[in-house]
Amino acid sequence: MHIRFDVPADPAYPGRVAAALGSVRLRKFGYVGAALAAVGAIGFAVSRGFSWGDRVSSLCMAMVLGGLLSMMYSPWVQWRARRRSGRYAVEGAYDITDDNIMMRSGSESGGIAWDGVARVRDTPEFWIVYVGRMPATVIPRRLMSAEDAETLRAFMADRGLLVGSA
Template identity: 85%
Template sequence: MHIRFDVPADPAYPGRVAAALSSVRLRRYRYVGAVLAAVGAIIFAVSRGFAWGDQVSSLCLALVVSGLLSMLYSPWVRWRARRRSGRYAVDGAYDITDDNIMMRSGSESGGIAWEGVAQVRGTPDFWIVYVGRMPATVIPRWLMSAEDAETLRTHLADRGLLRPR
């Protein structure tokens, strides 16, 4: 297998990559925020029927506000990443073989050996490559030909790396 494709110097591309990687890393903030807000609302509703209801209302308000802020943290980080990364647009390329994934962006290059890849998760736009438990890089699907995308998908499935979303 040998797949090679170029990445144009599109100002939106680095933001899309940053959003894809940060959405994976920041997903837990949505869950924690939802739990905090729900617990605060439940305690507030239950405490209204008891004499100590007035004493815990500030705690409940703090839990709900903390939960809402936690849920808003992830979209805020993605928005900042997209806004700031537009100036990093440079030409790049991917060179994917049976042994590794080589990436070039401007004058810098790097690679990941398939032996170091723990899993690959698919999103509509990218394959997110994990080294250990952390997302390390992305492979953009829409920049590949349909035949190359299918070849890579088959390669990932044969290696047992492709995980459902």
Template identity: 85%
Template sequence: MHIRFDVPADPAYPGRVAAALNSVRLRRYGYVGAVLAAAGAIGLAVSRGFGWGDRISPLCTSMVVVGLLSMLYSPWVQWRARRRSSHYAVEGGYDITDDNIMMRSGSESGGIAWDGVTQVRETAEFWIVYVGRMPATVIPRRLMSAGDAETLRAFMASRSWLPDVAGSDGPPSR
């Protein structure tokens, strides 16, 4: 397999990459925030029903506020990443082989060996490639030709990182 494609100097592209990588890292804040807000709201309702409002209300109100702030943290970080990274728009490209993923962006280049990849997750626009437990890079599907995307998808499915195209082999993406 040898797939090569270019990434145009689109000011919105670095922001979409940053948002995709940050959404993976920050998802837990939304879950924790939802639990805190729900527990605080339940605590407020129960404390008012039993007349414990004076003692419990400040704690429950704090839980609701912290929960809401925690849920808003991820969108705020993604918005900031998109806003800051829009200045980094340079031409680049990908060169993907059976051995590694080579990426270049302007005068910088780097790569990831497939041997170090532990999982791949699919989003609407990208394949997010993990090394260990951390997302290391993204592969933009919409910038590839349809044939190259299917070739790469089959390669990743053969390594059990993605479900098989036909849906018959391999576990679902982790």
């Protein structure tokens, strides 16, 4: 297998990559925030019926507020990444073989050996490549030809790397 394709200097592309990687890394803040907000709301509702409720209700309201702020952290980080990433738009390319994924962006280049890839998650626009538990890079499916995308999908499925869609 040898797949090569170019990445145009699109100002929106780095933001989409940042959002895709950020959604994976920041998802836990949403879960923690929802749990904090739920526990705080339940605690606030329960504390209103007791004599000690005034002391506990301020703690519960702080938990609700902290939970809401935690849930808003991920969208805020993604919005900032998209807003700032336009200046990072440079031409690049991917060169994918049976052995590795090589990426070039401007004058920088790097690669990931398939042996080091733990899994690949399928999203609507990208394949998110994980090294260990962390997302390392993305492969933009929309910039590839349909034949190359199907070849790569089959390769990843044969290696047992491809996991469900997001």
